Amino acid sequence: MTKALNRRDFIQNTSAILGVASVASGFTLTTFAADKGPASGGKRWGMLINTNILSEAEIDSMVSACKKEHGWGFEEHSTGSQKPSWIKKVKVQDRATKKITSLPLMCQHCEEPPCVDVCPTNASMKRLDGVVLVDRHLCIGCRFCMMACPYDARSFVHEDLSNQKEHMPRGKGTVESCTLCVHKIDNGEQPACVASVKTDAVIFGDLKDKNSIISKTLRKIQSTQIRADLNLNTGVRYSGI
Amino acid sequence: MGTMFAQYSNNLSGNSDATYRTDPFHESISSIRKMHPELLKHKRNETLRHGVRTEENSLKECVNCHANINENTGHYIDVNKKGQFCSSCHKKVSISVDCFSCHRPTPTKGGS
Numbered sequence: 001m002t003k004a005l006n007r008r009d010f011i012q013n014t015s016a017i018l019g020v021a022s023v024a025s026g027f028t029l030t031t032f033a034a035d036k037g038p039a040s041g042g043k044r045w046g047m048l049i050n051t052n053i054l055s056e057a058e059i060d061s062m063v064s065a066c067k068k069e070h071g072w073g074f075e076e077h078s079t080g081s082q083k084p085s086w087i088k089k090v091k092v093q094d095r096a097t098k099k100i101t102s103l104p105l106m107c108q109h110c111e112e113p114p115c116v117d118v119c120p121t122n123a124s125m126k127r128l129d130g131v132v133l134v135d136r137h138l139c140i141g142c143r144f145c146m147m148a149c150p151y152d153a154r155s156f157v158h159e160d161l162s163n164q165k166e167h168m169p170r171g172k173g174t175v176e177s178c179t180l181c182v183h184k185i186d187n188g189e190q191p192a193c194v195a196s197v198k199t200d201a202v203i204f205g206d207l208k209d210k211n212s213i214i215s216k217t218l219r220k221i222q223s224t225q226i227r228a229d230l231n232l233n234t235g236v237r238y239s240g241i
Numbered sequence: 242m243g244t245m246f247a248q249y250s251n252n253l254s255g256n257s258d259a260t261y262r263t264d265p266f267h268e269s270i271s272s273i274r275k276m277h278p279e280l281l282k283h284k285r286n287e288t289l290r291h292g293v294r295t296e297e298n299s300l301k302e303c304v305n306c307h308a309n310i311n312e313n314t315g316h317y318i319d320v321n322k323k324g325q326f327c328s329s330c331h332k333k334v335s336i337s338v339d340c341f342s343c344h345r346p347t348p349t350k351g352g353s
Contacts, residue, residue, distance in 0.1 A: 038287075169344040170343055
């Protein structure tokens with residue numbers, strides 16, 4: 001004999017089913033946010049470059065990895081100073097000791113970026129996770145940001161381009177610079193230059209995560225920002241300079 | 242649904258992936274024709290400024306599906322070339338396609 005469903009049983013059963021459904025949909029939403037969701041302000045991407053370990057050959061490989069990843073450096077009609085340079089090898093010498101250090105220099109992804117301050121069209125922008133980018137849809141090519149950048153990190157495209165990379169649209173009349181390989185970061189990968197160095201000389205990670213390797217290393221070893229006097233709080237830090 | 246996709250099978254996308262697609266990707270032909278500038282504009286901000294990298298309304302996916310292959314060479318033809326998917330309508334209404342001065346007009350997959 002089947003038991004008739006009374007009101008109390010009905011409410012109990014229904015709430016149990018609804019409970020499962022809401023948990024399940026919650027899971028779906030959470031997973032989606034982790035995979036394809038927007039950049040979060042809870043993160044700040046940064047890089048630590050240890051020039052004591054990093055060899056000149058490795059710096060060259062970082063530059064060529066960047067060129068290959070983003071397709072710059074193959075401009076035929078630009079003169080030497082016009083050619084784009086997203087990352088370059090810089091040699092610095094201590095005036096007193098005469099010690100020469102080589103380091104890779106690219107956009108330092110400042111927390112207070114001067115390029116963003118001066119941009120008249122909001123094309124120069126900072127993502128919530130600290131990556132500084134140029135929105136070329138809005139860029140009018142005025143090059144104020146190039147003048148404002150203390151690191152000479154930005155380049156202007158002087159010629160028509162073709163055969164661009166699918167993930168990196170580039171075109172004449174706009175300014176460009178290191179993107180910290182956002183297309184890779186968003187997919188959980190490391191930037192191309194970091195991946196090209198096989199040693200621990202270049203570490204990439206989340207500066208806001210206290211347990212990330214970069215945060216732990218920064219707590220342990222001496223590091224500095226280039227032009228720390230400008231108080232820009234750069235995302236790219238150096239050790240050994 | 243058959244008639245909807247039959248409209249794609251014109252000489253503009255003769256041998257593109259969109260021609261052979263059986264599942265509906267766009268809400269309707271008329272909505273994508275009318276709304277694609279707004280959808281792309283919204284998506285570009287989502288992707289560049291907020292890092293949302295989904296396939297929906299992404300220009301890369303437009304190109305991936307709608308670029309034709311040159312049967313003689315086996316290479317993709319630029320979607321903005323004369324008579325191709327984008328330029329056929331844009332030329333008719335005299336609106337330039339600016340996307341491809343920066344964006345790649347052919348898919349990277351399986352061709353050049």
